[in-house]
Amino acid sequence: MQTLISEEQLKTKIAELKETLKKNKYDSAICVLNGAYLFFAELTKDLDVEIDFIKASSYRNTHSTGELNIIMADFDKFKDKNVLLVDDVCDTGLTLHILKNKLLQYGCKNVDICVLLDKKAAHEELYEPNYYAFEIGNEFVIGFGLDYNGKYRTLPYIAVM
């Protein structure tokens, strides 16, 4: 296991990202569980926004199943809202694309996407998030919320498996 992004780097970058987000007025910030939980907590601390949670899962081992399982969501309540959708990583971009479309279908006014990690080479321009803290390569990473089969989420830094 090799450290890719240190605890200090995470802290600094997330604080910068938070300053950028303050320029936009979002009604709600939605955390995509489980992976985004630490990033979301850090990002929304002291941010003037309502918070909410969606639970979705698409990953088995280190490969996407290509199918999104939405386990917990109340899309109705975001009608007419300006929403920030927050996830750990944009890989193929499918998860966030599906969630964003669902929110728009339910009458959400606007959905911006914010991720901790952007695997730019893994997705098309169309799926590019509005905000990201770090761009990384195609490697499978763990820590700071990200797991490998449920393990390593509580590591305070990001590491490569």
Ligand code: IMP
């Ligand atoms: P996407 O739909 O392909 O963008 O996949 C997004 C989801 O896959 C994320 O929310 C993560 O839960 C998971 N994922 C993608 N890459 C990684 C990784 O490197 N480590 C851990 N989970 C990952």
Ligand code: MG
């Ligand atoms: Mg996830």
